[in-house]
Amino acid sequence: MDIESTIAAVSSPPGASECGLLRFSGCDAVSVVSPHTACADLTTRGVTETRVAVGDFDLPATVLAMPGPHSYTGEDVVELLVPGNPLLLEYLVDGLVGSGTSRGLPVRRATAGEFTYRAWYNGRVSLDRAESVAAIIAAESDSELQAARHAFAGDTGRLLTPLTSELTQVLALVEAGIDFADQEDVVAITAGTLTSRVRAIGSSLRDFLASGGGAELERGVPRVVLRGPANAGKSTLFNALLGRERVVVHGQAGTTRDAIEEHVVMDGIDVLLVDTPGDEVQVAAAAASAESGSDLVLWCAPTGDAPAHAMPVRTKRDLTGDPGPESVCAFTAEDVARLAGRIAGAIRTSRQSVARSRLAMSHRQRGLASESRDLLEQVVALAGNDPSDRGLTRPAEVATLLRCALDALGAITGEVPPDDVLGLVFAEFCIGK
Ligand SMILES: Nc1nc2c(ncn2[C@@H]2O[C@H](COP(=O)(O)OP(=O)(O)OP(=O)(O)O)[C@@H](O)[C@H]2O)c(=O)[nH]1
Numbered sequence: 001m002d003i004e005s006t007i008a009a010v011s012s013p014p015g016a017s018e019c020g021l022l023r024f025s026g027c028d029a030v031s032v033v034s035p036h037t038a039c040a041d042l043t044t045r046g047v048t049e050t051r052v053a054v055g056d057f058d059l060p061a062t063v064l065a066m067p068g069p070h071s072y073t074g075e076d077v078v079e080l081l082v083p084g085n086p087l088l089l090e091y092l093v094d095g096l097v098g099s100g101t102s103r104g105l106p107v108r109r110a111t112a113g114e115f116t117y118r119a120w121y122n123g124r125v126s127l128d129r130a131e132s133v134a135a136i137i138a139a140e141s142d143s144e145l146q147a148a149r150h151a152f153a154g155d156t157g158r159l160l161t162p163l164t165s166e167l168t169q170v171l172a173l174v175e176a177g178i179d180f181a182d183q184e185d186v187v188a189i190t191a192g193t194l195t196s197r198v199r200a201i202g203s204s205l206r207d208f209l210a211s212g213g214g215a216e217l218e219r220g221v222p223r224v225v226l227r228g229p230a231n232a233g234k235s236t237l238f239n240a241l242l243g244r245e246r247v248v249v250h251g252q253a254g255t256t257r258d259a260i261e262e263h264v265v266m267d268g269i270d271v272l273l274v275d276t277p278g279d280e281v282q283v284a285a286a287a288a289s290a291e292s293g294s295d296l297v298l299w300c301a302p303t304g305d306a307p308a309h310a311m312p313v314r315t316k317r318d319l320t321g322d323p324g325p326e327s328v329c330a331f332t333a334e335d336v337a338r339l340a341g342r343i344a345g346a347i348r349t350s351r352q353s354v355a356r357s358r359l360a361m362s363h364r365q366r367g368l369a370s371e372s373r374d375l376l377e378q379v380v381a382l383a384g385n386d387p388s389d390r391g392l393t394r395p396a397e398v399a400t401l402l403r404c405a406l407d408a409l410g411a412i413t414g415e416v417p418p419d420d421v422l423g424l425v426f427a428e429f430c431i432g433k
Pocket residue numbers: 229230231232233234235236237248249250251252253254255256257276277278279315316317318319328329330331
């Protein structure tokens with residue numbers, strides 16, 4: 001990829017908006033822009049309210065000068081904030097590129113992802129962080145955005161670095177074994193040690209793959225289960241939250257005999273609400289099995305403590321007179337609405353914490369991590385037949401597999417990326433990023 005030319009692009013999202021952003025990066029960025037602005041000095045970092053004149057247009061503009069290496073790309077960067085008409089923005093880029101070219105400056109329009117490519121090329125971001133920029137741009141939900149931010153914060157590299165260094169050490173020992181093969185009393189690494197260390201790396205890689213999400217992270221519809229003693233008022237609350245008489249309610253304990261599920265929207269969240277039999281010995285198994293796999297358990301009882309894992313709901317407030325915020329009268333609309341709000345809030349919080357622990361992972365990264373894991377499994381299969389307290393019988397093959405596994409991991413963060421990997425990564429971007 002040509003990294004000598006200065007590159008230019010509209011960097012704001014497509015469509016009309018109040019302001020649009022033009023970005024120029026490269027050693028001639030200042031020379032390209034400065035004849036068109038009344039801004040005195042673009043070589044020192046700063047923001048200037050000025051005007052930009054291109055062709056027939058003379059427009060108000062905010063000019064941001066960010067000399068390299070302390071800029072996003074690591075090069076001289078000049079950005080122009082101008083009125084956001086999409087046609088005007090394209091006209092200005094063409095005009096400024098044309099003006100630069102006519103003065104003999106090597107300036108051209110940027111290709112997709114080229115600004116971030118330069119940031120990577122100049123050591124400003126690692127390859128995994130560069131990819132997370134694309135994930136941030138493409139995020140369509142809060143959870144995707146969170147996962148992408150984790151990746152941008154460098155979590156991918158932080159998770160992989162210990163695995164890469166452990167793998168490097170194991171490889172070094174295997175290669176040492178090959179070098180000292182003629183000295184029979186020297187065993188650099190035994191087959192047993194090798195397989196257990198490689199198994200541990202493989203298991204960490206499986207965890208890494210499991211933490212990946214970048215596509216939609218939401219799980220299915222959350223299951224909310226009403227549990228509690230018989231006659232506590234679970235079915236009455238179930239009907240009240242549903243807004244209709246779906247299940248039988250009776251003054252006699254033990255009325256509900258099976259778990260019953262219904263969809264209901266609470267505070268904008270679609271929920272699968274489950275009514276269960278009372279927490280009595282003879283039907284406890286049915287209630288407990290309804291609880292398994294649930295996202296939220298509501299412990300419904302007029303008095304007494306709720307189990308630690310459940311959200312307490314104090315039923316029959318009109319009878320008990322309990323003034324606490326957890327207290328609900330199933331016949332009072334405000335109480336039922338407040339309970340629905342508590343349920344939705346708890347689900348939102350738990351989803352956010354799931355998203356917080358997730359990491360945006362591109363198909364490329366996932367593929368490389370899986371490839372590395374498969375290669376490590378081949379190592380275990382190969383060395384697993386050797387006596388565990390002896391050296392390896394096929395060390396050269398083991399070393400080759402380990403090196404390929406290491407290369408695959410390295411390519412995730414771009415430590416030693418082959419050229420074609422770069423094309424794949426930056427092709428995902430849009431122009432201006
Ligand atoms: N006063 C009052 N009575 C309630 C309230 N909620 C439920 N009840 C009554 O309590 C009795 C038991 O209600 P259910 O909803 O059937 O109780 P349950 O927990 O489903 O009972 P099981 O199905 O037997 O486990 C019924 O007579 C309801 O009318 C409430 O908030 N206030």
